[in-house]
Amino acid sequence: MPPRTLSRRDFLKITGLTLGTGVAACGGLTALATYSPAVTLPASTFGDQTMSKKILVAYASKCGSTGEVATAIGKTLAQNGARVDVMPLNKVTDLPGYQVVFIGSAIRVAKWLPEAANFVSENRTILQRIPTAYFTVCMTLAEDTPANRTKAAGFMDPVRKVLAPAAEAYFAGQVDPARLSFFDNTMLKAKGTPVGDFRNWDKIGDWAQSTYAQTCA
Template sequence: MKKKVLITYASRAGSTQGIAQAIGEVFVRHEADVEVRFILDIKDIQTYDIVIIGSPIRDMAWLPEAIRFINIQQQALKHKKVAYFIVGMTLRENTPENCETALHVLDPIKQILQPIDIGLFAGALLRDKRLKFIWWFIAKITGLPDGDFRNFHLVREWADQLAKRLLQEESVPNIAEVSTLQTEK
């Protein structure tokens, strides 16, 4: 029987959505039953075996709706295989400091629920209708460059490793087995 996988994401301008869709495509290739859905559209997760949750970093935190989702669903999530992914512009530069900073964004969330794995991915800063002027302005004054820095090869590689691991397991792994895959150019 196919494992049912939910890949849910919070997003402001679509960058994280694109990464979630790429992850979903990999899980489909591994013959999972996959749904990729915006986090505010999810009401019940009981039917899923695996839940992958992603959010961009804003103000050194995950988006509020992603945190709220984990808080609301925490009892159900404790009985699922759960992984997180982070999308951030600072991750366009693959340095240990940037990766460590991004991982610290999850500290409050990991107190609620430890993930099996965490993916770290660079995002995109594209001035268009989806990115509110205030976020674009803040990005500009803080020196972030315009552009799409998402590395879909890296995203698919992480998703492939995660799918192989989660779709073949019969039980939820020990928390001590948590691993992270750092971004690379």
């Protein structure tokens, strides 16, 4: 039997189907790479409304870990007799209403997240009149060495130049693959970033306690 000749119409059908399948596959891969799981950023108030000392713990968080550190700090501060509001920085509306402010951020590309750095710059005049403490949460301190502590301290240099804090601290963070996009997980694997929760809650609580004594005395 002579070979069947492929008509122009059949050729267009086949190539169209193949091209469509390829485009759909590429679209699916793009969606997978850019998809980010929904992350809940905590906002809470601790302490009695009648307490005279009012403290703000505001933060910028990429995947929620820094928000959880901020919550732990807020709980400790409230145990000392203060009313404490914990919230993402983009929810802060009444900065002059606080006697002490804590500002924290996760690290991205060796810097505070833009919303945290911008908050300090935009509110510098107000923050100069309020005792302000900084805290950084980063995976650099998953291995707590003198070299890594120096490196972590350097992440805050641009913000410190805008406004020197009354106190500052650096804490190890958490990497939970379920909270990250496919792209972020791929990048972290390529860099060899460890996976797990490296936060030291005792260290976080102790710093909150000592900073309360320093700023609220």
